[in-house]
Amino acid sequence: MTQLFRLDCSAADVARRFGARQGEDPWCGGYVAPLSFAPVITAGREFIAGPRPSGGRLQPRITPRLWGVLPPPNSDDPTRRISTVRNVDSPFWIGNLRNSEFRCLVPATAFMAWGDGTDYEGRRLRHWFAPEGQQVFAMAAVWKDEEVPAFALLTRQATGAPRAAGCKVEPVSLPDDERARQDWLHGNWNAARAVVERTPTVLRELDPPLS
Numbered sequence: 001m002t003q004l005f006r007l008d009c010s011a012a013d014v015a016r017r018f019g020a021r022q023g024e025d026p027w028c029g030g031y032v033a034p035l036s037f038a039p040v041i042t043a044g045r046e047f048i049a050g051p052r053p054s055g056g057r058l059q060p061r062i063t064p065r066l067w068g069v070l071p072p073p074n075s076d077d078p079t080r081r082i083s084t085v086r087n088v089d090s091p092f093w094i095g096n097l098r099n100s101e102f103r104c105l106v107p108a109t110a111f112m113a114w115g116d117g118t119d120y121e122g123r124r125l126r127h128w129f130a131p132e133g134q135q136v137f138a139m140a141a142v143w144k145d146e147e148v149p150a151f152a153l154l155t156r157q158a159t160g161a162p163r164a165a166g167c168k169v170e171p172v173s174l175p176d177d178e179r180a181r182q183d184w185l186h187g188n189w190n191a192a193r194a195v196v197e198r199t200p201t202v203l204r205e206l207d208p209p210l211s
Contacts, residue, residue, distance in 0.1 A: 002083075002113055002155060003112070004031060004112040005031070005106075005112065005139075006110045007038065007107055007108050007136075008030070008110075009029055009136055011023075011026065011027040011039050013136065014027070014039060014107045014136065017107070018107065020041050021062065023061050023063060025062045025064055027064075032108075034067050034068045034081065034083040035066070035081060036066070037064045037065065038151075039062045039063070039064060040064075040065045040104045040107075040141065040143065041060045041105040041106075041107065041138070042104045042185075043060045043101070043186060044058065044101035044102070065104070065143055065149050065150060066151070067151060067152075067153075068150055069081060069082050069146065069151065069152050070082075071092075082152055083153065085141075085155065086155055088154065093142060096142050096143070097142055098189045100189075103141070103184055103185055103192060104141050104143050105138040105141065105174070105184065105185065106138065106139045106151065106153060107139075108136070108137060108138075108139055109130060110128045110129065111128070111129055111173075112127065113126075113158070114126065116165075117166065125165075125166070127162065127165045128205065129161060129162055129204065129206065130203065130204060130206060131173050131204075132201075139153055139154075140153070140154040140173075140184055140196050141154060142154070154171065154172040155169045155170060156170060156171075156200065157169060158170045159200045160202060161203045162205075170200075172196045172200075174195065175201050183195050184196075
């Protein structure tokens with residue numbers, strides 16, 4: 001499961017990379033773990049959720065979001081936050097996924113996934129991955145309009161290098177394709193779902209791994 005990623009660049013770099021407005025996001029680079037804030041790219045209205053104004057698309061903007069959304073009220077532990085989306089057909093997620101304003105992009109330079117086995121001290125093995133040919137890439141995510149707006153990363157069954165390393169799942173890394181990013185941020189659900197179900201982005205394992 002993906003529980004850690006890095007974004008080793010500033011919010012200004014992310015804005016230039018993805019054609020987004022930087023806003024006041026202070027990000028300067030580093031690790032992101034669940035229950036911490038990360039810069040995400042959204043294309044909805046500034047402060048509230050709801051239909052976009054007619055007359056054209058809004059320019060994507062960078063805004064801080066908390067990693068991990070609150071679970072359903074009937075959850076066994078209502079304080080446990082959910083950091084990933086495994087089932088896009090779940091009633092818990094589908095309303096937000098069908099409303100494109102709640103879809104977002106999470107920029108990263110690498111992500112960590114747990115592999116099989118342990119090291120000589122008995123600790124689970126960490127593996128770090130990044131897409132081939134992309135210094136900064138975008139992961140598909142969805143956010144919820146809570147007291148503190150929060151996001152969760154979409155994941156899929158591991159393929160390629162992550163699977164070879166014994167990882168079970170990987171985040172959905174979008175291809176370096178502006179059309180794919182626009183479909184995720186603005187498209188109807190059929191178009192957006194096609195983006196995340198297309199052939200996975202080719203990932204490489206970082207060597208040496210990040211600490």
